[in-house]
Each structure stands twice: as structure tokens, then as C-alpha cells.
Amino acid sequence: MLQRSSLLSRNARYLGLYSVLLWAGACSVYSSSLVDGSAEPVTQGGSAAAGKSGGTAGKSGNTGGSSVAEPGGGGEGGEDQAGGAGNTSGSGGTDAAGTGNTAGSSTGGTGGSPSTGGGAGTSGTGGTMNWDAVVDGFEDKDLTLEQTDGRSGVWYTFHDTTAGKMTPSPLVVSSLTDAPAELGMYAMHITATGYTSYGSGLGVDFRAGKKLYDASAYTGIRFWAKVGDAAGTNTRHRMQISDIKTDPLGELCTPGAAAPEGKKCEDHYGANLVLTTEWKQFSFTFAQLSQLGWGYPADTKIKLDPTSLYGLQFTAKPDLEVDLWIDQVEFY
Numbered sequence: 121m122l123q124r125s126s127l128l129s130r131n132a133r134y135l136g137l138y139s140v141l142l143w144a145g146a147c148s149v150y151s152s153s154l155v156d157g158s159a160e161p162v163t164q165g166g167s168a169a170a171g172k173s174g175g176t177a178g179k180s181g182n183t184g185g186s187s188v189a190e191p192g193g194g195g196e197g198g199e200d201q202a203g204g205a206g207n208t209s210g211s212g213g214t215d216a217a218g219t220g221n222t223a224g225s226s227t228g229g230t231g232g233s234p235s236t237g238g239g240a241g242t243s244g245t246g247g248t249m250n251w252d253a254v255v256d257g258f259e260d261k262d263l264t265l266e267q268t269d270g271r272s273g274v275w276y277t278f279h280d281t282t283a284g285k286m287t288p289s290p291l292v293v294s295s296l297t298d299a300p301a302e303l304g305m306y307a308m309h310i311t312a313t314g315y316t317s318y319g320s321g322l323g324v325d326f327r328a329g330k331k332l333y334d335a336s337a338y339t340g341i342r343f344w345a346k347v348g349d350a351a352g353t354n355t356r357h358r359m360q361i362s363d364i365k366t367d368p369l370g371e372l373c374t375p376g377a378a379a380p381e382g383k384k385c386e387d388h389y390g391a392n393l394v395l396t397t398e399w400k401q402f403s404f405t406f407a408q409l410s411q412l413g414w415g416y417p418a419d420t421k422i423k424l425d426p427t428s429l430y431g432l433q434f435t436a437k438p439d440l441e442v443d444l445w446i447d448q449v450e451f452y
Contacts, residue, residue, distance in 0.1 A: 280319065303344060309446075
């Protein structure tokens with residue numbers, strides 16, 4: 121049985137005060153080995169993880185119950201998938217005025233083309249942040265999403281059980297240095313090395329207990345990201361969002377390694393990222409996100425369903441030196 125834990129605390133965020141609540145951890149149990157004979161995955165934070173691309177994510181209990189994963193079906197890209205997060209509770213804080221830090225904001229410059237990752241717009245002056253759209257800015261220094269617009273998930277990391285190492289362990293929010301002022305003082309930072317089976321990743325469910333989330337009020341998702349400056353650091357990651365069609369909990373795809381092509385679960389909608397050592401904002405509309413092509417639905421014209429989302433992940437393939445920073449994740 122795999123034990124997971126998360127650090128939760130609530131501090132002041134910009135102009136509002138957040139209340140402090142506790143989130144209960146839970147165990148995640150897997151019934152079988154993953155693809156290619158790899159061992160069961162390990163998680164820390166708020167959720168259970170499944171295998172590499174094509175793996176079937178387990179169903180989480182509402183209080184962070186156990187999760188059972190079936191073997192993955194493999195798949196081009198070798199991306200990682202995760203199961204559901206345990207429940208967490210908490211109340212949102214008072215929204216504060218922003219500084220127009222989003223791409224193409226009130227007086228900011230226009231961001232780059234989302235189809236190529238999208239550049240950051242020049243910070244505006246006097247713009248107002250829409251705090252209902254903020255998924256997490258990490259300024260409260262805990263692992264729980266901002267308690268706004270029905271969101272309540274908990275950040276987690278996942279990796280295979282080959283002889284690798286992932287930090288921080290347990291997962292915590294990290295302090296920022298030399299970052300744009302609009303990013304504040306804290307961000308999510310993970311490192312990983314030595315994983316040779318399906319790799320590693322960072323993820324969060326939009327609602328605790330891995331329940332469906334309706335994001336149809338928004339057009340897409342954006343976030344800031346960078347990598348560390350050590351020699352050999354991987355710059356290629358994938359951002360992906362699971363919906364009712366690609367997650368086995370939706371009961372539309374076919375879980376398990378034996379599922380036929382075009383029916384497999386876990387071929388989530390996403391975009392491949394090429395990061396640098398400088399902070400940059402990436403922006404994607406939901407319609408721009410695409411699958412790798414080996415899973416359900418076989419019809420590639422069918423797009424992500426924003427009314428029925430499960431969660432967000434940032435993944436890295438195996439045999440890569442990972443030093444990933446993520447901040448200011450928000451819908452728009």
C-alpha cells in the first residue's frame with residue numbers, strides 16, 4: 121500500500137486572509153503491475169497515480185479513499201496519468217486587485233500564438249485579476265487549489281518505482297527568486313531524476329474526489345512555466361487535461377492494456393511544451409488541445425469537453441533530468 125501525505129496551511133494572499141483547514145491523507149492500492157513489467161507508481165500530495173500513457177486511473181473515494189489501477193495500454197508519447205484526489209475542504213479568501221499580469225490583459229501587450237505555446241503579454245498597469253478564474257497562484261503556500269468556482273483539488277506528484285528520486289518529498293510549495301513581480305513570492309517546483317519506466321509528473325484534480333468539473337464558462341487555460349538552469353535539464357514537457365471521454369471514470373473509453381486502438385483510456389487532451397530557463401506564460405484555448413492519437417475517441421475531430429473535466433497534469437518522459445517550475449495557473 122502506498123502512503124501519501126500533503127502539507128496544508130493557509131496564510132495571507134495578496135489583500136485577503138485565508139482560513140486554515142486540514143486535509144486528510146489516504147492510501148492508494150494498485151492491483152497489478154504497469155506496462156512493460158514496471159512496478160506500481162508512487163505518489164505524494166493529494167492523489168493516486170496510474171501508469172504511463174494508456175494506463176487507467178483508479179477511482180478515488182470522496183475522503184481520499186483507495187484507488188485500483190489496471191495496466192496501461194502504452195501509447196505514443198509515453199505520458200503519465202494519475203488517479204483521483206482525496207477530498208479537501210477550505211474556504212476561499214477575499215479577492216484582491218491584480219496588476220494586469222495575464223497575456224493581453226487590460227493594458228498589457230498581446231501574447232504570442234497559443235498554437236506554439238503562446239508568449240506572455242507585457243504586464244498591464246491597473247488591470248484587475250479575475251480571482252474566480254485562478255486555479256492556483258501558490259501564494260497561500262499550501263497544496264490546495266484556490267477555493268473558487270467549485271474547485272477544491274490538491275496538487276500531487278507521481279512517478280514510476282524504478283531507481284529514481286523526486287523532490288520535494290513530501291511535496292511543498294517553493295519560494296521564488298528572480299521572478300516577474302506579478303508571480304508573487306511562491307510557485308510549484310519539482311525535480312526528478314533516474315526514472316526509466318514511464319517517468320514522472322505533477323498534477324491536480326479540479327475537484328477533490330476526482331469529480332467532474334464544468335469549465336464551460338472559460339475559453340481555455342494559461343500558466344507560467346520555466347525549467348532550472350543546470351546542464352542537461354529537460355526542457356520538453358506535456359500539459360494535459362483529462363475529460364469524461366479520456367478518463368476511465370467517464371466510462372466511455374476502455375481501460376486496460378488489452379483495449380483496442382481508438383478505445384483506450386488516458387489519451388488526454390494536451391499540448392507539448394518547450395520551456396526555457398526564463399519564466400514565460402503559455403496560453404491555450406480548450407479547442408487547441410489535442411490527443412496523441414492512440415486512445416478514445418478514435419475520431420480526432422472530437423475535442424475536449426470543457427463541461428466535463430477531471431484534472432490537469434504536467435508530465436515528463438523517462439530518462440530525463442526534470443527541474444520544473446509552474447506558477448499562476450488560471451482559466452480565462
